[in-house]
Amino acid sequence: MSGRQAVSPRSRRQARLDLILEAAEGVFADAGFEGASMSSIAAAAGLPKANLHYYFGTKEALYRAVLEGILTLWLSATDPIRPEADPAEALSAYVRAKMRWSRQRPQASRVFANEVLHGALYLQSYLAGPLRALVREKSAVIEGWIAEGRMRPVSPPHLFFAIWAMTQTYADFDPQIRAVLDCPPLDEQAQAQGGATVLQLVLGGCGLA
Amino acid sequence: MSGRQAVSPRSRRQARLDLILEAAEGVFADAGFEGASMSSIAAAAGLPKANLHYYFGTKEALYRAVLEGILTLWLSATDPIRPEADPAEALSAYVRAKMRWSRQRPQASRVFANEVLHGALYLQSYLAGPLRALVREKSAVIEGWIAEGRMRPVSPPHLFFAIWAMTQTYADFDPQIRAVLDCPPLDEQAQAQGGATVLQLVLGGCGLA
DNA sequence: GTCTATATGACGATAGAC
DNA sequence: GTCTATCGTCATATAGAC
Numbered sequence: 001m002s003g004r005q006a007v008s009p010r011s012r013r014q015a016r017l018d019l020i021l022e023a024a025e026g027v028f029a030d031a032g033f034e035g036a037s038m039s040s041i042a043a044a045a046g047l048p049k050a051n052l053h054y055y056f057g058t059k060e061a062l063y064r065a066v067l068e069g070i071l072t073l074w075l076s077a078t079d080p081i082r083p084e085a086d087p088a089e090a091l092s093a094y095v096r097a098k099m100r101w102s103r104q105r106p107q108a109s110r111v112f113a114n115e116v117l118h119g120a121l122y123l124q125s126y127l128a129g130p131l132r133a134l135v136r137e138k139s140a141v142i143e144g145w146i147a148e149g150r151m152r153p154v155s156p157p158h159l160f161f162a163i164w165a166m167t168q169t170y171a172d173f174d175p176q177i178r179a180v181l182d183c184p185p186l187d188e189q190a191q192a193q194g195g196a197t198v199l200q201l202v203l204g205g206c207g208l209a
Numbered sequence: 210m211s212g213r214q215a216v217s218p219r220s221r222r223q224a225r226l227d228l229i230l231e232a233a234e235g236v237f238a239d240a241g242f243e244g245a246s247m248s249s250i251a252a253a254a255g256l257p258k259a260n261l262h263y264y265f266g267t268k269e270a271l272y273r274a275v276l277e278g279i280l281t282l283w284l285s286a287t288d289p290i291r292p293e294a295d296p297a298e299a300l301s302a303y304v305r306a307k308m309r310w311s312r313q314r315p316q317a318s319r320v321f322a323n324e325v326l327h328g329a330l331y332l333q334s335y336l337a338g339p340l341r342a343l344v345r346e347k348s349a350v351i352e353g354w355i356a357e358g359r360m361r362p363v364s365p366p367h368l369f370f371a372i373w374a375m376t377q378t379y380a381d382f383d384p385q386i387r388a389v390l391d392c393p394p395l396d397e398q399a400q401a402q403g404g405a406t407v408l409q410l411v412l413g414g415c416g417l418a
Numbered sequence: 419g420t421c422t423a424t425a426t427g428a429c430g431a432t433a434g435a436c
Numbered sequence: 437g438t439c440t441a442t443c444g445t446c447a448t449a450t451a452g453a454c
Contacts, residue, residue, distance in 0.1 A: 013437095032327060034244035038430060048439050053431060110326055113381075117319055117326070118241060120384035127388035135389050152413070158406035161386055165378035166371045172322075175329035177370055179336035180344050197367035197414075204361070204418070205410030222419095247448065257421050262449065421454080428447075435440080 020045050020052055024066050029107035032114045033063055064122055067115060070108045071126055077101065081138045087151045088208040095202055098167035099195045109171035135160055152207030159206070166198045229254050229261055233275050238316035241323050242272055273331055276324060279317045280335055286310065290347045296360045297417040304411055307376035308404045318380035344369055361416030368415070375407045 023045035027036045038059055042049040056062040080093035102109055115123055139156035146153050170177065170191065177194075178186055203209045232254035236245045247268055251258040265271040289302035311318055324332055348365035355362050379386065379400065386403075387395055412418045 030327060032241050032243060032323075034241060035327070037428080039428090049430090050432080050439060050441095051437095054438075057431095059430065113326055114241075114323070116382050116385045117322055118239065118244070120388070124384075124388065127385050128391070131385075132389050132391065152409075154409060155402050155406050157389060158403050159410075160389075161378055161382070161403065162375045162406060162410055165374040165382070169370055169374035173325050173370070173374070175333070176325045176336050176340075179329070179333065180341050180366060180369075182337070182341065193364050194367050194370065197364050197371060200361075200363060201368075201371055201410045201414030204414035204416065205406075205412075207413065207418075209413070209416075246446085248446095258448090259421060259450080260419095263420075266449095268448065419454105421452105423451090423453095425450075426448090429445085430443105431445105432443080433441090436438080 016047075016051075017055060020047065020055060020062070021066055021069060024062055025069075025107050025111060028063065028066055028114070029110040032118075038062075066111060067122055070112050071123075073101065073105065073108065074112065075130060075134060078134060078138050081141050083141050083144055087142075087145045087206065088203060091202055091206065091208070092199060095163060095167065095199050096195065098163060099170065099191075099198065102167050102169075102171035103191060106171035106174065109168050113168065113172040152205070154206055159202075163198075163202060166201070170194055225256075225260075226264060229256070229264060229271070230275055230278060233271055234278075234316050234320060237272065237275055237323070238319040241327075275320060276331055279321050280332075282310065282314065282317065283321065284339060284343060287343060287347050290350050292350050292353055296351075296354045296415065297412060300411055300415065300417070301408060304372060304376065304408050305404065307372060308379065308400075308407065311376050311378075311380035312400060315380035315383065318377050322377065322381040361414070363415055368411075372407075372411060375410065379403055 020041070024036075024041045027041045027044055030036075031040070036059075038049050038052055041062070042052055045052070052062060056065060077097040078094060080090040080097070082090065115121075116127075120127055135157055138160070142151075142154070142156040142159065145151050170186075174186060177190075178184060181190055183190060200209065229250070233245075233250045236250045236253055239245075240249070245268075247261055248258050250271070251261055254261070261271065265274060286306040287303060289299040289306075291299065324330075325336075329336055344366055347369070351360075351363070351365040351368065354360050379395075383395060386399075387393060390399055392399060409418065
């Protein structure tokens with residue numbers, strides 16, 4: 001271990017990796033996998049193109065690395081849905097968490113959407129594995145609430161599909177929403193109104209309003 | 210007008226155009242604009258590659274033609290939403306029409322989704338024009354229903370965003386839904402259950418359940 | 419009108435100097 | 437470890453025979 005460098009090699013390498021991953025997420029979100037070029041990602045990261053190949057080998061490997069980072073986020077928002085929780089509060093917290101994700105990580109949402117839209121080639125194992133397991137677990141919790149008469153009967157998996165769709169649309173279909181509302185930068189008020197509407201549909205549909 | 214051909218040149222030409230457009234819609238849906246190649250579209254149509262350029266000139270022109278065909282469908286489903294209609298019946302009919310579109314024209318839905326997801330470059334004028342006008346018109350109808358106390362207050366544009374998202378997700382995110390439900394071909398029952406759930410959320414959220 | 423053969427350019431990837 | 441220069445491939449598009 002030579003003391004020549006102020007920053008350890010590992011953290012320097014990690015900083016480069018993160019820089020590339022962040023740039024790649026943005027370009028993949030804007031252009032999709034095929035539309036994104038290694039040149040444009042390199043330009044976005046402010047690095048020479050060959051540097052990307054040094055760190056990640058291939059474009060596909062870089063793409064998979066970007067997806068990996070996104071997936072961990074996707075699984076972490078269902079925590080509030082637990083048997084002993086209040087259904088209305090738990091579902092509200094989940095919807096709010098999903099809306100926050102759309103607002104704060106719209107690029108991640110769009111990379112994910114693009115991947116699923118085109119067949120989920122790189123996500124099949126994740127969708128049929130951890131995600132399916134998570135939905136089954138949380139569906140059982142909701143079925144329990146229904147059996148106890150604490151909310152209206154509803155198909156839990158389809159409730160999840162609806163919540164995902166309604167919340168992610170604010171990231172994925174942002175151009176459409178902005179055009180219809182005529183507000184080039186999607187303002188705070190529109191976001192809040194969208195969140196309120198989603199909540200109203202979810203709670204109303206579950207008989208929790 | 211020579212009688213040499215059994216079929217008139219115009220209809221023969223139209224048949225070729227339709228054949229190419231249908232093949233192109235499928236390939237664009239699977240691969241996106243950048244991912245689709247003229248060769249693959251030609252192969253799907255069973256024609257030589259140069260034939261496509263003869264009829265449409267460029268790949269971009271072909272893509273725009275595909276989008277045009279899809280847009281006309283998009284605007285035609287809001288008919289049931291009229292001032293004198295029953296809110297519950299009108300919204301139900303609209304949701305069912307949108308679910309039918311996802312089931313019967315999933316490729317069109319995915320081409321549209323991909324276009325909006327990547328910035329709606331070719332759709333800006335449509336989104337800010339006819340679509341915005343349509344939403345304003347139908348929003349006024351819904352505002353009227355609310356003012357008359359016939360349904361719960363809700364932001365009409367966001368209600369539309371929610372309905373679009375929930376119904377189109379069955380076309381656009383089909384791989385995710387199939388993986389979670391563990392049913393390779395999305396069966397009749399799952400579709401029906403999805404439609405019922407969407408209806409329950411919309412009607413429940415609007416106080417019409 | 420239709421198709422074969424080809425021009426032109428952009429892309430991912432790498433070799434090799436530093 | 438890092439970057440410049442370059443290779444091979446495949447894309448769109450077209451020229452020109454039929």
